Amino acid sequence: MAGTLRHPETGVQAYATRCNETRHSSDTLLVRSCLSYDVPMFVPGRTPSRPASPEKLLSLLRRYHVIYGLSLPRIELRATEITAHAFYGCNFSHAHLRECRFEQCAFELCFLDSVTFERCVFSGTEIRNCVMALSSFTETLFEGSNLIQCNFNGCSGNDLSFDDCDLLHSRFDALTVKTSLVNCNVKQVRFLRTEQSLLHFRASNQEDAVFLGEDGW
């Protein structure tokens, strides 16, 4: 029978009871009040043809602090400050974020690909397994944040900065944006097909990163 095997010694039942799951009426949205933030999940979301309304997101953020499986592609946010919210398996593809500040937030398995970031700041934010590929960055700063195994491939723009960040196992393939990495952990970070003149390292362990050219197989 499914799900009958239990291992009390591992505390998994305790884990299960910590999670008090509630369902929102929206079709793909799941919101959990969960003490544990370690369950990355991806739920396929619909892609509407119209930009998602920022009011919908802001209204959800007022009600919930942890959001699962939300799909709001092409959303446009301006001068918005989001603090202490967690997003899991959410889709914000092709969004336009201008002068937004994310503080003490968490993103896991989220799609932020082809997003335009203009003068945005991510501070003290935990970003894991997220896709920011093909995005455009203008004067965008990640500070004091963990960006573990994130996909920045093909990003463009004119200024992307990481200050005091952990970028373990992230990927920066075919970048065309000037990128500054100050006091960052870049262990196993891959900079493939990226001109080194675009990369500025200071107080970072770039000797632990991987640099490969066009024929780097």
Added chain:
Amino acid sequence: MRVYSHYSIDSLANSYVVGPSGPGDAVLIDPAVLDAQMLGLIEGNSYYIRGILVTHCERAHLKALRAILRVYPRAQVFAAVPQVHGTRANRVEHGQRIELCGMQFAAISLPGHSRDSFAYYVPGFVFTGCAVTAGETGVVQNPYAKALLISNVHERILTLPAETVIFPFHGPPSSVMIERSLQPTLDEAELGTLS
């Protein structure tokens, strides 16, 4: 259907659990590790692992296979070879449909990184193992293998629906739409020489 990702910091590798919205049978892709977090992920969702899909029979992909089978002894193993790490497996072939836990996985052969490399596609997601990662094809040993892998990736992975999410064994996720513009290509002359 939901997909849960588990990242092992030891081997810098990903395993995935695919299961229903509620309790039930689930599929594990690449049993690289069985730690408290992975067990919590399975048991916390009241899943029972019924199928194990192996993308490539390298030790790193199979480190937790025996332990998983001791915990979930009724799980069936699917791989390109009939025996995996001393365990009997159901041999898969290119194009085969695998019915597991109410889901249908399509097996996609992607030789190049190794002869036994397979990807598994379920509508919305493709689990590519080492053969395709974000922005790269897998490591190969010679130019012929490189050409073979790149051509197979373009023919069999990048032709999937654009919104398909790519979940590799190493590195971050991606999507078919993104990889269409970032995966390496071979120019026609090079392919012509090798064909």
